[in-house]
Amino acid sequence: MGRKGLKTKDKHIKNLAKIVGDRSILHHKEDLLAYDCDGFTIHKYLPKAVVFPKDTQEVARLVNYCSDNGLPFLARGAGTGLSGGAIPVNGEVVISLVKMKKLLSVDYENRRAVVEPGFVNLKLTNSISDKGYYYAPDPSSQYCCTIGGNVAENAGGAHCLKYGVTTNHILGLEVVLPNGEIIEIGNNGVPDAPGYDLLGLITGSEGTLGIVTKITVRILKNPEAKQTVLAYFNDVSDGSHAVSDIISAGIVPAALEMMDKTAIEGVEAAAFPVGHPRDIEALLLIEVDGISAGIDEQISQILDVCKNRNVREVKVAQDEAERARWWANRKTGFGAMGAISPDYLVQDGVIPRSRLPEVLNRINQISEESGLRIANIFHAGDGNLHPLVLFDARIPGQTELAIAAGSACLQACADVGGTITGEHGVGIEKREEMRFVFTDEEIQAQTDIREVFNPGNLLNAGKLFPSPGRCAEVKKEIKEAAL
Amino acid sequence: MLETVSLSDLTSILPQEQIMVEEENDHPLGNGGYITVFPETEEEIQVILKYAGDHDKKITIQGRGTKRGYGGQNEKADILLSLSKYKGIVEHTVGNMTITVKAGTPFHELQTYLAEHQQRVSLDPAWPEQATIGGIIGSNESGPKRLGYGSSRDVVIGLRMVYPDGSIIRSGGKVVKNVAGYDMNKLFIGSMGTLAVMSEVVLKLRPLAKYESLVLLSFPEGNLEAVRLFATTLLESMMEPVTLELLTPALSERLTGQRVYTMAISFEDVKSAVHYQEEFVKSISPAQVQMDILPQEKAKAFWDQFYILRPNGALPSTDTETVATVKIGVTNLDVVHVLKESELLQDSHNLVIQGHGGLGHGLCQVTLKGASDNILSAITHLRQVVEQLNGYLIVTHLPYVLRQQVSVWGKPPSYFYLLEGIKTKVDPKRILNDKRYVGGI
Numbered sequence: 001m002g003r004k005g006l007k008t009k010d011k012h013i014k015n016l017a018k019i020v021g022d023r024s025i026l027h028h029k030e031d032l033l034a035y036d037c038d039g040f041t042i043h044k045y046l047p048k049a050v051v052f053p054k055d056t057q058e059v060a061r062l063v064n065y066c067s068d069n070g071l072p073f074l075a076r077g078a079g080t081g082l083s084g085g086a087i088p089v090n091g092e093v094v095i096s097l098v099k100m101k102k103l104l105s106v107d108y109e110n111r112r113a114v115v116e117p118g119f120v121n122l123k124l125t126n127s128i129s130d131k132g133y134y135y136a137p138d139p140s141s142q143y144c145c146t147i148g149g150n151v152a153e154n155a156g157g158a159h160c161l162k163y164g165v166t167t168n169h170i171l172g173l174e175v176v177l178p179n180g181e182i183i184e185i186g187n188n189g190v191p192d193a194p195g196y197d198l199l200g201l202i203t204g205s206e207g208t209l210g211i212v213t214k215i216t217v218r219i220l221k222n223p224e225a226k227q228t229v230l231a232y233f234n235d236v237s238d239g240s241h242a243v244s245d246i247i248s249a250g251i252v253p254a255a256l257e258m259m260d261k262t263a264i265e266g267v268e269a270a271a272f273p274v275g276h277p278r279d280i281e282a283l284l285l286i287e288v289d290g291i292s293a294g295i296d297e298q299i300s301q302i303l304d305v306c307k308n309r310n311v312r313e314v315k316v317a318q319d320e321a322e323r324a325r326w327w328a329n330r331k332t333g334f335g336a337m338g339a340i341s342p343d344y345l346v347q348d349g350v351i352p353r354s355r356l357p358e359v360l361n362r363i364n365q366i367s368e369e370s371g372l373r374i375a376n377i378f379h380a381g382d383g384n385l386h387p388l389v390l391f392d393a394r395i396p397g398q399t400e401l402a403i404a405a406g407s408a409c410l411q412a413c414a415d416v417g418g419t420i421t422g423e424h425g426v427g428i429e430k431r432e433e434m435r436f437v438f439t440d441e442e443i444q445a446q447t448d449i450r451e452v453f454n455p456g457n458l459l460n461a462g463k464l465f466p467s468p469g470r471c472a473e474v475k476k477e478i479k480e481a482a483l
Numbered sequence: 484m485l486e487t488v489s490l491s492d493l494t495s496i497l498p499q500e501q502i503m504v505e506e507e508n509d510h511p512l513g514n515g516g517y518i519t520v521f522p523e524t525e526e527e528i529q530v531i532l533k534y535a536g537d538h539d540k541k542i543t544i545q546g547r548g549t550k551r552g553y554g555g556q557n558e559k560a561d562i563l564l565s566l567s568k569y570k571g572i573v574e575h576t577v578g579n580m581t582i583t584v585k586a587g588t589p590f591h592e593l594q595t596y597l598a599e600h601q602q603r604v605s606l607d608p609a610w611p612e613q614a615t616i617g618g619i620i621g622s623n624e625s626g627p628k629r630l631g632y633g634s635s636r637d638v639v640i641g642l643r644m645v646y647p648d649g650s651i652i653r654s655g656g657k658v659v660k661n662v663a664g665y666d667m668n669k670l671f672i673g674s675m676g677t678l679a680v681m682s683e684v685v686l687k688l689r690p691l692a693k694y695e696s697l698v699l700l701s702f703p704e705g706n707l708e709a710v711r712l713f714a715t716t717l718l719e720s721m722m723e724p725v726t727l728e729l730l731t732p733a734l735s736e737r738l739t740g741q742r743v744y745t746m747a748i749s750f751e752d753v754k755s756a757v758h759y760q761e762e763f764v765k766s767i768s769p770a771q772v773q774m775d776i777l778p779q780e781k782a783k784a785f786w787d788q789f790y791i792l793r794p795n796g797a798l799p800s801t802d803t804e805t806v807a808t809v810k811i812g813v814t815n816l817d818v819v820h821v822l823k824e825s826e827l828l829q830d831s832h833n834l835v836i837q838g839h840g841g842l843g844h845g846l847c848q849v850t851l852k853g854a855s856d857n858i859l860s861a862i863t864h865l866r867q868v869v870e871q872l873n874g875y876l877i878v879t880h881l882p883y884v885l886r887q888q889v890s891v892w893g894k895p896p897s898y899f900y901l902l903e904g905i906k907t908k909v910d911p912k913r914i915l916n917d918k919r920y921v922g923g924i
Contacts, residue, residue: 194895247578291722353579421661422660
């Protein structure tokens with residue numbers, strides 16, 4: 001962290017250091033480079049400084065200082081966000097919450113746990129699994145992403161088909177407001193406290209309404225039984241139809257994931273291959289959990305559905321080790337694209353499930369038109385697509401082309417009544433695409449709410465909403481470049 | 484009668500048959516209007532709101548009036564906007580398991596339609612035949628099955644709201660996963676109509692349960708420690724009860740004929756899984772407990788009865804005595820304590836009190852019947868008990884006159900200025916449901 005002695009003439013750096021201590025601040029350019037972007041690496045901006053508060057009081061004092069002195073600031077967790085929500089586009093003071101990483105309490109009787117924002121997602125499940133409990137939201141980055149970041153982004157994951165996303169599991173929050181005030185909402189898990197649902201509003205607000213410093217989450221008892229099925233299809237549309245048929249059969253799978261041929265090529269070339277055949281067009285990874293006495297019936301129904309949809313091969317995981325291999329292969333899918341392409345861009349559109357075949361066709365078309373390969377790894381059960389646009393940033397123009405192709409994929413989702421992001425957030429990446437789904441009045445209705453919490457707009461400004469100045473022509477230009 | 488709204492103004496924007504001048508005496512539950520309007524289209528809702536905005540008029544919003552006694556410090560607004568004629572299904576794609584429906588649609592009508600497609604909305608409100616989906620969401624009402632399926636905030640994926648200035652603002656969308664922009668749905672759920680008029684609702688659906696049963700466990704009177712121990716054992720297990728609702732003896736008597744504390748435990752799954760869980764309950768039940776299993780139709784019949792026990796603001800009161808209902812939120816297992824306190828109030832306050840609460844979610848509903856003074860004093864007492872448990876009490880049904888004498892919502896939170904700020908941004912002229920919500924918002 002910070003070096004010995006501050007060696008700076010900047011009075012703000014000095015004053016911020018007084019709050020957190022000299023060793024808990026970074027301000028030299030070479031140290032700041034690690035904070036110039038998050039998981040969205042296309043745009044980079046240097047922060048003014050990075051501070052590492054150890055508790056809520058320090059966060060509040062930092063916020064107070066920034067707000068009194070007109071310094072833009074933002075909060076950051078592990079920096080795994082995929083839409084640029086933690087990128088300091090205005091040279092912000094970055095308030096890193098990684099030192100606030102304690103599991104504060106677990107109340108098994110009432111099924112809740114209290115964590116600090118820097119606590120890593122998977123650590124929670126690991127800390128309570130011996131008692132048979134787990135924390136449901138499971139973004140692919142769960143081994144390193146923080147629960148504070150999950151709250152900001154309203155993170156999802158493979159198992160939210162049955163169990164819901166982060167917002168469905170947050171029971172209470174302690175928040176430092178942009179004016180430095182500390183508030184407690186949600187009453188530690190007593191539901192429906194009187195007043196507008198600020199808990200629901202702040203969750204997923206991408207760090208623009210306040211800084212979350214303590215989180216009460218719901219924990220769940222492990223399901224009694226769990227079965228995982230892997231199905232290979234020669235035809236993408238057979239796979240898509242199988243997805244709909246499973247849901248129509250009245251089954252609520254815990255997870256229902258799909259990968260197409262390009263994605264399979266990637267995961268098989270990367271660190272966790274499982275030996276998927278290379279000549280299939282699609283695979284489904286299906287998990288059912290619940291009461292043991294009911295699982296076999298559901299599995300046999302799923303196998304029937306797959307057979308009716310011309311499945312080439314379908315198998316049930318024989319043990320936990322096999323199941324874990326299949327999931328590791330899936331969960332590291334994005335990074336695996338690095339094995340077959342120098343760069344890739346992940347998109348995050350959502351569509352009504354019934355439109356899956358036509359949207360996959362449209363994404364194919366976009367790939368052909370742009371000349372870039374697009375792999376699809378996605379949460380098929382809830383219609384959450386992740387087109388991965390493969391490109392080479394060293395080739396001039398390809399980055400822009402990839403951005404435009406990604407945007408075109410989102411337009412395709414919006415065109416069928418879907419949305420532009422299911423779990424990654426808008427950040428800076430999809431600001432303009434907000435216009436695909438919302439009118440100016442609707443965007444204004446949202447910024448009106450931001451103004452109540454964050455009137456000076458010093459906290460994480462420039463995120464989530466399209467800048468009023470960026471007009472249609474710019475977008476058109478980008479699009480034309482893609483075609 | 485004070486004519487606050489010119490009838491001719493309204494007839495110029497709405498057909499005559501959609502306007503009614505209230506001629507009856509003042510409604511005992513308040514929340515009325517000098518003139519009632521029945522819009523049938525979204526455009527009509529828009530013009531009514533614009534009219535109110537232009538002429539500084541106040542509007543009370545109503546579905547079918549089941550929650551008329553819930554909050555509100557006004558006997559009458561200028562206009563009572565009834566959504567009872569604004570109903571019907573807008574869009575339902577079976578394979579997507581989502582539905583778009585107009586806010587005035589009665590809940591039961593919606594469920595009956597969905598059942599034809601083996602689907603349902605996983606909420607279980609009181610008075611389903613009259614309660615509208617808009618009212619249920621606007622008041623964030625939930626029932627015992629919340630334990631298994633969550634509440635409005637878990638099933639609403641999109642809303643189409645008419646803002647006080649007449650503009651249409653959509654939040655969320657038609658897909659089950661969506662983080663584009665703020666989650667504005669949450670703002671309107673439970674906002675008691677104080678921000679905007681709900682026009683259409685998009686809901687996430689679930690398949691109908693393949694099989695269900697209800698296990699009723701009656702505990703010997705007074706042995707609440709045994710109830711608690713049983714509940715913690717069941718919660719510690721890997722069983723998946725959809726309800727874990729404790730009924731007070733007085734309520735239990737009405738539903739089962741036995742005046743003892745009763746646990747109502749629902750299971751909904753494939754048949755083999757339901758029977759397996761029934762067996763499990765049997766295996767952990769204390770010896771002196773009586774267990775009854777109601778399968779399928781009998782379970783449904785029990786719940787049908789259960790849902791119509793609470794006071795209904797839309798029905799003319801036949802009681803000479805005062806009736807009140809309160810909603811109490813505490814930490815899950817504290818429900819046992821709250822229901823016990825409620826039970827004790829019967830004798831100390833000379834009231835008939837029926838209550839129930841979910842041990843897996845912490846919400847109780849308690850209905851009190853008797854003399855007004857006794858009811859007010861019992862509510863005050865119960866609130867003290869609940870606040871010591873770090874919970875809250877809201878009065879969800881009480882005559883208008885008595886609502887002046889007791890705090891319906893309790894103390895506003897420390898960050899009340901944020902709530903007020905939101906109200907002021909969205910409804911600066913305070914046109915909609917003025918003073919209906921916490922802190923007089």
